[in-house]
Amino acid sequence: MKTPGKHPEEARRLAALETLQVLDTPAEDGLDGLTRLAQAIFDVPIALITLVDDQRQWFKSCYGLDVRETHRDISFCGHAIANDASFVIEDAASHPDFADNPLVTGYPYIRFYAGHPLRPQDAMPIGTLCLIDTRPRTFGPNQQRHLAMLAAQADELLRLHLLRVEEAEKNAEIKHLSSLLRGILESSRDPIYARSLSGRYLTANRACLNALKLDDGPLTPGTIEASTIEASTIQDHLPAPIAERLAAAEQSVIQLGEPERFILPPFNDVVFDVTISPLRDSKGEIRGTVGVAHDITSTQRQAALLQVLHQGITDYQALMSGEQLWEFLMEGLQVLTGSDYALIGEVIDVDERHALKIHAITDLSWSEESRELMVQLRNGDMTLDNPDSLLGQVFAHGETVMTNDLAERTHSGGFPHGHPDIHNYLGVPIRDGDKVIGMYAIANSPQRFDKALLDWIEPFTATCALLINFYRQQAQRENIIAELAAARDQAEKANLAKSEFLSSMSHELRTPLNAILGFAQLLTNSRKAPLNQRQQRQVHQIDKSGHHLLGLINEVLDLAKIEAGHLQLSLEPLSISSLLKDASDILAGIAENAGITLKTRPPEPDIAVFADYTRTKQVLLNLVSNAIKYNREAGTVSLYATLTDARVRITVRDTGPGITAEHQTELFEPFQRLAAEHSTIEGSGIGLAISRELIEHMQGTIGVDSTPGQGSDFWFELPLAANDATQAHRTSPHEQPTPPRQTGRRLLYIEDNPANQRLMEDIIEDLEGFTLQVVPSAEVGLELIRHSPPDLVLMDLHLPGMDGYQALDTLRRSTSNADLPVIALSANTADDDRKGGQNTGFDAYLTKPIKISRFIETLARLLP
Incomplete structure (x- = not known):
């Protein structure tokens, strides 16, 4: 197809655009799979394959966008087309040429764009593979290189589209060959022949003889009868299976009067697509058959290559999870090249030297010793590090090694006795930029190794580089997860051992303390044998020291319980006025005996915090007690509360000696008394x-604020309770309601972080009537929901593979679970992120660290 007045290459480009715009073939699924893969690899919401002409831009494949075309004047892809190069804008809103673009100021609100031109016919670009995000982001050289690799796959898919069009047009022409045979017989590159009803060859063109590798044959223009060729010119050169297949097809065509099309087995390394049609005279009577053979060797090889690359990329996760990826690539390499032997491996560093770790290898064993070697290589228990071997020249030096006569290669080093014969060899390095990250090798191929083969298989090499990088990223992630799990298990074992030890020690220490304190009380209160003043003083000291030791044991066990995660809290609205009064009443006598003035200033009007009554009072009593003990003579301790935003600060101020800045950070560490351990306190x-x-x-x-010589302010802050302070807790923690009870409610938590998983398990464990199931990815979670829907889903937004927003979109588009309540959990606390999450369709959006009170309230609202 050629457009008048256009440059030939421009006309070719426009013809390809016209074809691709209307063409709808099974390979369309491949383009959609490629855009989904690009979206997943680069973690962007939109990935497109665009086609661009002089007036407009339309999308051959579209993922994440509602529209299907835009005007060229506002398209970003036009710049990549015009420059015939990758085009990246990391923040369009701040770019002088794009800030006012309607695609930036309006839907789809583009901020980031990266596009690579597509040239499926090695002519002028016809479109792009592009990535779009609504947020600014950086896009480095490695990412641009990976985008170019994926663009090469898009080129292959589009090229296959055009090849199919070309083949379809040829097939249409074949139907008319019987009437056009006299004029085009000799000009055709396809083998054409005609046979009579008796099987005698009436004619065969030069292409037919060339396919048979015959040098001559009488092929003069004129009638078909004038160009006859005896069967002993053709028939004797056809292999029996091919001759039998042709004869059977000809008989069928003669009997049914309909053409028949089929593919012959390879003949002289060529694959033919053959169409046999009835040869009719002017009366419409069948006089014989006409056969036309089309060479599809190149098309078949290209389609086979594309199939291997497409499946390797799109099915990567499934192949990797089944540990089949490398075997799949090796077997595909063998099929594509017809080689008997192949291997593929990864280059790693061992003792500062390059070594080859084999991922897949054809069995080359010839003895028991060699079989054991093959097992070690396959299992990864052994690496190869000889830089002077045929493999070493590739993985250690980055050379491409190619030979079609291995026996004459002077540096091959020879093979051990019994080793299978190898006559040709090709070793190819797999590179990531300038770095060799792997290699593959093939041997004993029926075809010669040459540069044309190397160029043809280059997309396979580029795909291997992409997959090795994916493999390394996944392996690194799995190692980190394993290390975290091991660290968690070790910490849990240590906590368990510590808890068991402290529990045992508590029992062992309390038993003798019970006797010590009990007999001290008997001696003090004995009426039959009252103690004198000196003995009373001594027993009092025993009793005092015993109670001090008992308090120390209780505090150590309390700290251990908190660290082990066994602390039970009952969170509820708590009156600040009541809290300050309780603490003041309890410690008033101690302050008076110590000569310290205790002042309390309750807030007016009263305010409430959301906290545990017993534990909050424990903290306040500890701070006030310290303020009394470490004060100056005739000093003062003041208690008061202040309100800041949604938090309440309770302060205990003393007039003691104060604390230096370097010592303030040590105060809250266990067993830190600074210089007080040398005092009488x-x-x-x-x-x-x-x-x-x-x-x-x-x-x-x-925290603490202190000035040496002037005193200290010890303070703590708690969340402000939404309840009216007059209804808050004033006397006993048991008077307030606990979190609502549920019956048999099942929650699903989708989270990949082990620490967050454990936190949620502990939170749900304290709630009655709930069960929790945890899965590490959205893909697994959606599959679980499909088979067994929970009552509510807790969804982390940043997940491996499909993120939380994509998972929600998939869930909302389902018919059976569209109304399932979903709570988003995210570390992003900005208002825009929270509003964005709610607008996306989440039923609630909670930020991390999780506020347990708000979490419980949200559960109660969504699961009434």
Whole structure:
């Protein structure tokens, strides 16, 4: 097809655009699979294969966009087409040429764009493979190279489209060959012949003889009868299977009067697509048959190559999960080249030298010793590191090694006795940029190894580079997950051992303390043998020291319980006025005995925090007790509360000696008393550490502000409760309602982070009537939902593979689970992210770290 007035290459480009615009073939699925793969690899919401002419841009394959075409004047792809090069804009909103573009200011709100031109016919570009995101992002050289690799696959798919069109047009022409045979017989490159009803060859063109590798034959223009060739010119040169297949097809055509089309077995390394039609006279009577053979060797090889590459990329995860990827690639390499032997491996560094780790290899064993070697190579227990071998020249030096006569190669080194005969060899390095990351090798192929074969198989080499990088990324991720799991298991074992030890020690220590404190009480209160003043003083000291030791044991066990994750909290609205009054009443006598003035200033009006009553009072009593003990003589301790945003700060101020800045960071560590361990003031150094753990478990913070010589402010902050303070807790934690009970509610948590998984398991464990199931990916979660829908889904947004937004979109498009409640969990706390999550369709959007109170309220709302 040629457009008048156009440059030949421009006319060719426009013809290809016209063909691709209307063509709809099974390979269309390949283009859609490629755009989905590009979207997943680069983690962008939109991936397109575009076609661009002088007026408009339309999408041959579209993933993540509702429209199918745009005007060329506003298209980004036009720039990649015009420059015939990759085109990247990392933030269109700040780009002077694109900031006002309607595709930036309006739907689809493009911020990031990366496009690579498509040239399926090695002529002028006709379109692009492009990536689009609504957020700015960076796009480095490695990512551009990977995009170019995927664009090469798109070129192959589009080229296959055009080849199919070309073949379809040829097939249409074949139907008219019987009437045009006299004029075009000699000009045809396809083998053409005619036979009579008796089987005698009436004519055969030069292409037919060339296919048979015959040098001559009488082929003069004129009537068909004038160009007859005896059967002993043709028939004797046809292999029996081919001659029998042709004869059977001719008999069928003569009997049925309909053409028959079929593919012959390879003949002289060529594959023919043959069409046999009835040869009719002017009256319409069948006089014989006409056969036309079309050489499809190149097309078949190209289609086979494309199939291997397409399946390797699109089925990568399934092949990798079944540990079949490398065997699949090796077997595909053998089929494509007809080779008896092949291997594919990864280049790794061992002792600062390049070595080859075999991933797949054809069995070359010839003895028991060689069989054991093959097993070691296949299992990855052995690597190859000889840089001077045939393989070493490839993986160690990055050379392409090609020979069609291995026996004459002077540096081949020879093979051991019994080794299978190898007559030709091709070793090809697999590169990522300038770095050799792998190699493959083939041997004993029926075809000669040459540069044409190397160029033809280059897409396979590029795909292997892409897959090796994917493989390494997945292996690295699996190693990190394994290390995290091992660290978690080790920590759990250590915590368990510590808890068991402390529990045992508690029992062993409490038993003698029970006797010590019990007899001390008997001695003190004995009426039959009352103690004198000196003995009373001594027993009092025993009792005091015993209770101090008992308190220390309780604090150590309390800290261990918190660290082991066994702390039970009952979170509820808690009145600040009541909390300050309780603490003041309890410690008023101690302050008076120590000569310290205790002042309390409750907030007016009263306010409430969301916290555990017992544990909050424990923290406040600890801080006030410390303020009394470490104060100056006749000093003052003040208690007051202040409100900031959605949090309440409770402060304990003392007039003591103060704490230096370098010592303030050590205060909340266990067993840290600074210089107080040398004083007469009793203490364990654990109270502040316990207080920090308790406050943080209630979603709060704790700290100190101090000036040496002037005193210290110890404070902690807790979330403000939404309830009216007048209805908040004032006397006992048991007077307030606990989280709502549910019956048999099943939750599904989709999260890949082990630490977050464990946190959610602990949270749900404290709630009655709920069960939790955890899965690490959206793909697994959706499959589980399809078979066994839960009552509610908790969805992390940043997941491997399909992210939370894509998973929600898939779920909402299903007919059976479209209304399933889904809560988004994300570390993104910005208002735009929260609003975006809610607008996307999530029923709720909660930020990490999770506020347990808000989480419980959300569950109660969605599961009434």
